[in-house]
Amino acid sequence: MANHLFIGAATALITPFNSDGTINYEQFGNLIDWQIEEGIDALIIAGTTGEGATLSDEEHKELMEFAGQRINGRIPWIGGTGSNDTAYGIQLSQAAEKSGASGVLLVTPYYNKTTQGGLIRMFTEYADALNIPVMLYNVPSRTGVNIEPDTYLALSKHPNIVAIKEANSDIAKIVETKAKVGDNLDLYSGNDDQIVPILSVGGLGVVSVLSNLLPRETHELVMAYINGDRETACQMQLKYMELVKALFCETNPIPAKCAMAHMGWCDNHLRSPLYPMEPANEERLLNAMRNIGIGV
Numbered sequence: 001m002a003n004h005l006f007i008g009a010a011t012a013l014i015t016p017f018n019s020d021g022t023i024n025y026e027q028f029g030n031l032i033d034w035q036i037e038e039g040i041d042a043l044i045i046a047g048t049t050g051e052g053a054t055l056s057d058e059e060h061k062e063l064m065e066f067a068g069q070r071i072n073g074r075i076p077w078i079g080g081t082g083s084n085d086t087a088y089g090i091q092l093s094q095a096a097e098k099s100g101a102s103g104v105l106l107v108t109p110y111y112n113k114t115t116q117g118g119l120i121r122m123f124t125e126y127a128d129a130l131n132i133p134v135m136l137y138n139v140p141s142r143t144g145v146n147i148e149p150d151t152y153l154a155l156s157k158h159p160n161i162v163a164i165k166e167a168n169s170d171i172a173k174i175v176e177t178k179a180k181v182g183d184n185l186d187l188y189s190g191n192d193d194q195i196v197p198i199l200s201v202g203g204l205g206v207v208s209v210l211s212n213l214l215p216r217e218t219h220e221l222v223m224a225y226i227n228g229d230r231e232t233a234c235q236m237q238l239k240y241m242e243l244v245k246a247l248f249c250e251t252n253p254i255p256a257k258c259a260m261a262h263m264g265w266c267d268n269h270l271r272s273p274l275y276p277m278e279p280a281n282e283e284r285l286l287n288a289m290r291n292i293g294i295g296v
Contacts, residue, residue: 047080
């Protein structure tokens with residue numbers, strides 16, 4: 001496959017909120033600009049880290065429209081538009097396309113736990129309704145549904161389904177998937193602690209939470225590996241492991257938003273049912289940040 005959504009690191013961008021729960025577009029725009037200035041390769045808008053599941057229909061569409069205008073073709077961006085209601089997800093995906101998205105990120109349906117055959121039919125419905133590429137998002141720890149390797153193989157035959165964000169911690173399954181789909185689906189890590197392992201079996205990069213804090217460094221980690229400097233990539237993977245673990249010691253994006261607030265990029269407001277970090281975990285996060293030189 002010649003065309004790729006991106007190669008390198010894509011930030012699963014947080015969505016800043018005001019104290020009254022509305023979206024803080026000034027902070028959001030500043031984050032977009034900073035990410036691009038730091039050399040990030042792509043952005044994910046309104047995904048899990050962006051608290052997309054709590055956005056109203058109007059907010060979701062307005063956020064993507066704002067992002068499309070602010071990014072203005074400088075880098076690719078991908079809309080997080082999957083839903084457990086396929087008709088609604090298709091509507092959101094078409095709104096992302098209208099807003100200039102390079103592609104859409106489609107999670108497996110949560111709560112409505114479909115079968116493997118249902119996954120094939122559902123993702124095909126999305127892909128048939130769009131003129132932009134689809135990235136499949138497999139995160140069974142959140143949804144209760146895993147995309148099996150043979151299901152990926154079937155979906156890889158659709159011309160609009162081009163990529164996988166794999167957040168299944170079962171490396172053996174990921175290797176089996178890559179062996180089956182070959183170059184017909186691009187593979188991206190969905191876990192910051194598995195960037196190098198995924199690259200080692202033919203991955204093209206990562207959809208990252210870490211890069212909210214460290215966009216340039218996360219980009220450099222991936223590109224070091226792709227450019228043949230595997231030693232540097234491995235050293236960077238190890239260097240950031242303490243921080244990565246701290247970023248996931250509570251449900252994402254609770255720690256990521258806390259970290260970005262301490263860095264001055266946003267206020268630490270989340271939408272229920274997410275709440276600010278427990279004090280002991282917050283101190284753990286801040287220590288991990290200090291240990292790699294992030295001043296907080």
